[in-house]
Amino acid sequence: MDVTPILENLNDAQREAVTAPARPTLVIAGAGSGKTRVLVHRAAWLIDVEGASPHSLLAVTFTNKAAAEMRTRIEGLLNVPVQHLWIGTFHGLAHRMLRRHWREAGLPQNFQIIDAEDQLRLIKRLFKNLEIDDSRWAPREIQWFINAQKDEGLRPQHLGDEGDPNRRQQIALYEAYEEVCQRGGLVDFAELLLRAHELLRDNAELLEQYRRRFRHLLVDEFQDTNAIQYDWLRLLAGSDGVPFAVGDDDQSIYRWRGARVEHIHQFQKDFPDTRVVKLEQNYRSTSTILNAANAVIANNLSRMGKNLWTEGAEGEAIKVYSAYNERDEADFVIGRLRDWIDQGNLRADAAILYRSNAQSRVLEEGLINARIPYRVYGGLRFFERMEIKDALAYLRLIAHRDDDSAFERVVNKPTRGIGARTLDLMRQYARANACPMWRAAGALASDDLRGRAANAVAAFMSLIERLDRETTGLELHDQVDHVVYQSGLVEFFRKEKGEKGETRIENLDELVSAARSFTPDPANEMSRLDEFLSHAALEAGEGQADAWEDCAQLMTMHSAKGLEFPLVFMCGMEDGLFPHQRSIADPNGLEEERRLCYVGITRAMQTLYITHAEQRRLHGMDSFSQPSRFIAEIPDQHVEEVRPRVQVARPMAARASRGSRSAGAAAMAPGNELGVRLGQRVRHKKFGDGVILNCEGQGAHARIEVNFESAGTKWLVLSYANLELM
């Protein structure tokens, strides 16, 4: 066996990981150290060299994109067909198991997957049914609560109210929610994982069967696993399975979503003879960028410890720009982006990163003015669009009459005279008889309702029945086409004014095309329609279809994870924004923000700009802020302060505002002839005596932070404060 293609171009650490003996292995892979590479080559090694059957492999990722990439790359490396390899997302694989063993899992054969929006609607409906005061109980909070419990593997019966009436209510709602889902055959994302876990846990035979089959478990982004995902893996591994997990504790940025880095440590406890391999050589960034990232992340206490290095060049210094406000910041970024483009570089090689989505606005305005094409990541994806979800709801109802979620969505869309009153009656009936809405509608239409309402309900029901009849036996895309047009949806959106309706109809046609090009899995027993619906729920699709123009890339630092760009701008680097105000007080939260910063820095390959604004319009109010503490954590030698091109240099201003480093030193207050110094004692008419802690800004905008003996710490605008020097 010639192992060259599998091992060539791997460094020592990578090779060690790829060829590791068949026992539990944990690969700590720094940013840009080739982790996907290791995973893919490991799979190839196992199959080609160790002689493992492709059948015995299970590779799991978090995103569809990562799964697709892994599949393609493994296929590229191997000569064996890998079509039936179990490569997929946690949710995708869990779903696969549940479809196979729906009976054991206690689900109806044609259970439907609901996404986060469906889930929220369902909870809101629940609130109405149970007459919950939603001024005291936000549906979102309950949704959060339910998902958090499921992520931890907890069912309502596992939860105690601890004498807290609030909690009791939450648990009661969780329970009611579960009932509704079970009745309608609905499964949310967290439920997919939880059910799949329980399926294995409670079926010894099944578990044994899967354990025997999947000897090798390859796990990507291991630091992002939540409790239930980890437990599922552990179950599957048993005592003989060989888990091979790749992750980076420094890039764990989803704790708020249930991810637990601690699993990296837990792994070593659960699998005592684990071999740990660290990948520390980075192939992406200049040493300047890498050293900066290392220095920042070194401030975190809870780490496994890892130091990235590169053989690459030192590269240019990281440019830090202190903008006057967010407009100035955008202008600066766009100016430098313009230069980049004018030098013949690809726009798509430049990324503008920010902490929160709202920040994209100013940047977008600037880009539009400068006529630079751009693409914003995040936002609505194809299968999440209203019209698409409407169409899917019709299809769902056709496939599964009990699906209340779908029923409620389309029962009066297009409007057919089924108003809130009628709907309320139906809900009441459904609740009283613990039956699906569909049955309630049938019962009411024939008995209690009269006149218009009864007719309307009957018409809706016969429409669904008719669509079902007319589309049985049709090809999937004809089925979709028929439903889209005959349901009245197209007609309905045609009436919508403006271009909106037009776009929606185009999207509906796009849905038909998607159905046409949908390739079902031949081994799948589901109906084509059910399979398509599951696919739509699990893969929401791309944001923009026409993503191929050369565009500057705008995204949050979260969504930048896993990507790399020659030129990166990190914007809005201010305390309060990044680290975000909501995380700043909590040490764990702050460490996660720092990891996010680490992720951001390590996206850059050659050039990194960091910008912050002294003044920023936030929630309609102008607020002042200090540069992010993370900026000060970058060693001086890697940083170059950038000054505005036209403006006269301002002495010491930026330095003074660079955080802790300069805090002790005496510094000139910017633009102030009085020569205010840090540490200087001052007197204020109202606040009394105090000491200057910090200063920033210039001219009329110069501000200082004063710690008053009696009034506490305050930021004051120098030109208004009328301070008396002591």
Place this chain on the structure above:
DNA sequence: TACTATTTAATTTTT
């Protein structure tokens, strides 16, 4: 039922 006024809150997101 549809449009308009008012209120409220304001990270990060994949499945």
Place this chain on the structure above:
DNA sequence: TTAAATAGTA
């Protein structure tokens, strides 16, 4: 500021 959600009105 602004977006979304709700309440109120025609």
